[in-house]
Amino acid sequence: MHKLNRVKLLLGAPLVALLVVSGQAAQAGVLEKVKAHGSVRCGVAGDKPGFSLIDDKGRWTGMDVDLCRAVAAAVLGDADKVEYLTTTAKNRFTALASGEIDILSRAASWTAERVANLGVDFTTVWFYDGQGFMTHTADGIKKLTDLDGATFCLSPGTTSEQNLEDYFGRRGLTYKTVVIEKSPELYAAFQRGRCNAISNDSSGLAARLALMNNPQDYALLPEVISKEPLGAFVAQGDTTWRNIVTWTAYALMTGEELGVTSDNVDELRGNKTASTDIARLLGTEGTIGKSFGLDSDWAYRAIKQVGNYAQIYDRNLGQQTALNIPRGLNRSWKDHGLMYAPPIR
C-alpha cells in the first residue's frame, strides 16, 4: 500500500505540473479570470512620482494607478480591488504576455515594434510625452547640441537609448552613456556628477526635479527628441479585455469633455434633462456596458470612484501638486490638446 502511494506520487506530481503548464496554452478570457480572482492585477513602475508611487499613507497613487483603479471600478464595482505588482523596464512585457498581470500600466511607450513582436496590444494613449533632458545649471548648457561629447545617464530597456543614438549619432556628435536600472541610483549618479545630463520622459524628469532638494542646480532643456505616447498595454488576443481597458480610459476622458465629475455624477445620472451623451455614458440609455461584458453602470462607477481625466490629472500632476506639470498636449481636444475620446454610443 505504502509503495503504491509512492508510485502514484512519482507519476502524479509531474502530471499535475504538466496540466498547470499546458493550462496556460488554452487561455480563459482575462475578464473571467479577473472576476473569478476578485481583483485586477496591475503592473506598475512603482517608483515614478505622479504616475505610480506609494504615498506617505501607504496608498498607491498616480496616473497609472488611477487607470487600473478605474478599470477595477468598472469591472468589479470597487476601485480598491487592484493588486499592484511592480515591474521593471526589463520584465514588464514578459509579465504581461505570460498572464502574470492583467494590465501593464507603467508609462510604457506605444511603438510598432512592441505591438508587432512582444505579444502585447496597446489600449489608448493615457499621457502624451517625449524624451527630454536635464542638465547641471553650472555647466551652462542652453541647447542639446551643446552636449557634444557629454556623458548621459539613462535607464535601460526604454526607447531612450535608441532615441539618443538617433539624435546624436545621425548628427555626428559623440556621447557616452551610463545605464542604470533603478531610478534612485540613476538620479543619484547624475546628481553626483557622473553624467552631464540625464535623459528620460519629460514628465518623469519634471517630476524628479520637483522633488529634488536643490532644484535650482538643475535645468530642463527645451528640446524634446521623440514622441512617447504612454498608455496601458494588455496581452494580445483578448479583444474583450482590450476593449474594456481602452473604453474605460475613453469614458474618463469623455467625462471631462461632458463636464461629468465624481462630485456631480450622481446628480447628472438622476437628472432626466441631461444630454443623451451623458445618459449613454452613465448607462441610463443604451446597452453599451452589457455589450462589453459588463453592466450598464460601468462608466458611472469609474467616474464616481476615481474621477474624470481632468480630476485624475489635477490630483496627480496638477498645480496643487509638487510636480506641477502643465497639461500641454494632454489637454482635451476642446482645449486644443490631443485627448480625444471616440463617441460612446
Add this chain to the structure above:
Amino acid sequence: MSTHRSHNLRLSSVLQQGLVLALVAAVFYLLSSNAALNLKNLNIASGFGFLSQRAGYDISFSLIDYTPDATYARAYLVGLLNTLLVSVLSIVLATLLGGALGIARVSDNWLIKRLSGTCIEFLRNVPLVVHLVWWYGLVLALPGVKHSASLFGVVFLNNNGLNLPWLAQGSQVGWGVALMVLGMLLGYGFCRFKEARTPWRGFASKRWPVLLLGAVVLPLLVYAVSGTQLQWEVPVQRGFGFKGGITLVPEMLALCLALSFYSASYIAEIFRGAIESVHRGQYEAARALGFKSGATMRQLIVPQAIYPMIPQITNTYLNIVKNSSLGVVIGFMELVSSTGGTTLNQTGQAIECIALVMGTYCAISLVISLGMNIYNHRIGQRGH
C-alpha cells in the same frame, strides 16, 4: 534465493531510474514545446536572427572597437569581454589581497593577527551589493573632470574615471599581449627541456625568471625587428571629458574593488584553514632542522596547504565571475547589462537573450572548473 532477490532489486532500481529519467525528459519536452506554442500564439518572434541587426546603443567601456552601428552580436562580445576583464582583474586582486590577509591571520604577531581578523570579519559580513554601492559612492565622490587629480600630467583621476595613457592603435595592444603569452610559452618549453636533462627535480632552477624573461624579451625583439612605431596617447581634458588614452570607467573600478575586497575575505579564510590543516609535526620538524619561521611558511607549509585549498578557491573564483553580473546595479555594461539588458529590451527576445547569458556563464564556469581541476590533479600527482 539471495542472488535472485538481488537481481530483482537491481532490475527494479534500473526501472525506477529509467522511469524518472523518462519523466524528467517528458517534462522538459512539454515545457519547451508549450513555451514554443505560447510564443507562436502570442505572435512573439523567436530565433537568434536579431543578433545580426544593428544594436543602436552605446557601450561606455569596450576592449574592442564598438559603435552603436555595430550588431547585437558585437554588443554581446563587448559584454562578454567586459565580464571576463572584470573577473580576471578581481580574481588576481582578490587572490593577492586574500593571500596576504590569510597569512597575516595565522601570524604569531598578536596585533597583525587581530587586525587581519577584524578586516576579514568586517568584509565578509557585509553583503556584496552594499560593498558595490559603497565603492561606487566613493568613486563618484572624487573631484569632477575640471578638478581632476593628476599624476605627472599623464594620469588623471576624477569621478568620470581613471584616464591612462594608451597606445594610439588599439590593435597593437592585442599583438603585445599575444607576444607576451607566446614568450612565456617559449620560456616554459625551455624550462621543460632543461628539466628533462636534470637528474633530479630538486636541482632544476626556478621557472619564473625564465618565463618573465620570455614575456619581456620576445615583444621587445619583435618591436625592434619589425620597426613598428609605437605612439603613446596621453589623455587631454577637452570639453566634458578626456580625449585620448584609455578611460577606466568608475563603474568598472567600483565593481573590481567591491568584488576583490569581498572575495578576498573568503580567500583569506580558505588560506587560513588550509594552513592550519597542515600537521603541527611539520612545524616542529622544520624548527628541529633549523628553518626560520619565514622559510618554514614559504617552503614547507604553504606548498602543502595549496592542495586542500584548490577546490574552495575554485568556488570563490566561480563566484567572482557570477557576481560580476551585479555590475548591472551600477550600470557597468557587462554580459547581463548588455545582452541580458538593453539587447533584451530593444528586441524583446527574452528567452533567447537569457539563454545566451546563461549558456555563456555556464561555459565560463566550466572552463574555470576544468582548469582548476587539472591544476589540482597535477599538484596531487606531484605529491607532497
